[in-house]
Amino acid sequence: MHVVAGVLVDGAGRILIAQRPPGKHLAGMWEFPGGKLEAGETPAVALARELDEELGIAADPLSFEALIRVPWRYGDRDMLLEAICVYAWTGEPQALDASAIEWVDPHRLDEARLAPADRPILAAVRLPAHYPITSADASAAVASAALHAALARGERLLQLRLPDQPVEATRGLAASMQDDLRRFGATLLLNRDIEGALRLGSGVGVHLSSAQLRSLTERPLPLGQVVGASCHDAEELALASRLGCDFATLSPVLPTRSHPDAEPMGWPRFARLAEAASLPVYALGGLGPDDVADARMHAGQGVAGIRGFL
Template identity: 75%
Template sequence: MRVVAGVLVDGNGRILIAQRPPGKHLAGLWEFPGGKLEPGEPAAAALERELDEELGITVDPQSFEALIRVPWHYGERKMLLEAMVVRAWSGQPKALDAAAIAWHEPWSIDPAVLAPADRPILAAVRLPGHYAITPAQATPDEAVAGLLEALARGERLLQLRLPAQSLETVRHVAARVLSEVRRCGAHLLLNRDIEGALSLGAGVGVHLGSGQLRDMVERPLPWTSVVGASCHDAEELALASRLGCDFATLSPVLPTASHPDAEPLGWPRFAGLTEAASLPVYALGGLVLGDMAEARMHAGQGIAGIRGFFQGS
């Protein structure tokens, strides 16, 4: 079953969600408005029709922006949910086919109130196109300076990864920049350190290693904290989705000096894995800032890396 959803964004950056009415599957949960495609119907045409029927608004399909495609299973029912961003329409949205509609800032929405297949859509709306990772060889002072400079430049999703340093030292580095992280509305992820993220609180999440994915049965942090995961194949992407991770990195896309023996995926393979994944995916490995457009063309949320994100990297 193919389903299309529209992410309406108003002039203040708020997005619209609709509550499923009584008597329907997942009644009471919230979702992005849309519905099933008719046989042979293009996704854009279906969304135009559904937004008219559900909200009473008129939209121009030519203005839609592709966001993410989410393969999902509800029990035995298999679906492909395609989400598009809608920024212009005529008419005032009304709850014609929903129990209620509401406008929210993206980060104010609790993902737990959404239908499960809609949570990756919210994550894709929230997450930026860049995911900056600190140089592994940086000293604590260099990491602090680099993180503050990256925040000042506009980076809003950062991973603190200092494998040569102790957990205590890394947590201290995070604490030194945390007030600025919060002031900017950014998110700092600690590499593999779940306890550290819990202790530091708001604004701090965790980036899980691929090995951790196999040892967990549930999401390690509350929905208010961001959880990422390192993935290298379809199995690991599926595990990250099952755990409710907000996003994954998929690597290596291109050859890297740090892992010269690892066979790169290449862009076609990256795209195939990402399109089959049920969460936003960042391209990682051998990339520079100029590869952003290429990543988006191949179904990526954006790019992750060190080069170009931190001075001297």
């Protein structure tokens, strides 16, 4: 079943969510408005029709921007949920089909309110195009300076990876950044350190290794604390989705100096894997900030990396 969902974005950056009415599957939960494609419809045509029927607005297709495609299974029903951002429309949205509608700040929305298939859409709205990672051989002082400089120039999702440093020193560095993280509305992920993220709380998450991904049976942090995961194939991407991770990195896309023996997957394979994943996916490996357009063209959320980012 092919379903299209509209993420209406207003001038203040708020998004519109709608509450499922009584008698429907997942009644009472919130979702992004939309519905099933009819025979012969393109996603854009279907979305314009659905927004007219559900909200009473005339959406401008020229303002549409593809966001993410989420393959999902509810019970024995397979669904492809295609999310499209909508930036311009005529009319005032009304709850014609939903119990209620609400404009919300995406960064303040409790994702537990959303139907499960809509949570990856919210993650894609929240996540930026860049995901910088500190160099593994950096000192704590060098990493701290690099992270603060990144925050100042607008980066909002960062990974602190210092495998050669004592765990408590790395946690101390993360703790010292929490005021700045709150001030900039940014998130810092600790590499592999679930306990440290739990201890530090708001503003700090964890980035799981593929080995951790395979060993866990449930999401290691509560909703609201970001969880990322390192993936290299379709199986690991599926594990990350089932675990409830907010996003994954997929690597290596291109040859890298740090792993010269690893065979790169290239953009076509990255695109096939990312499009089939049920969560946002960052391209990693041999890439820099200027590769965002390529990543987006190949179903990626954006790019992650060390060199060129920090």
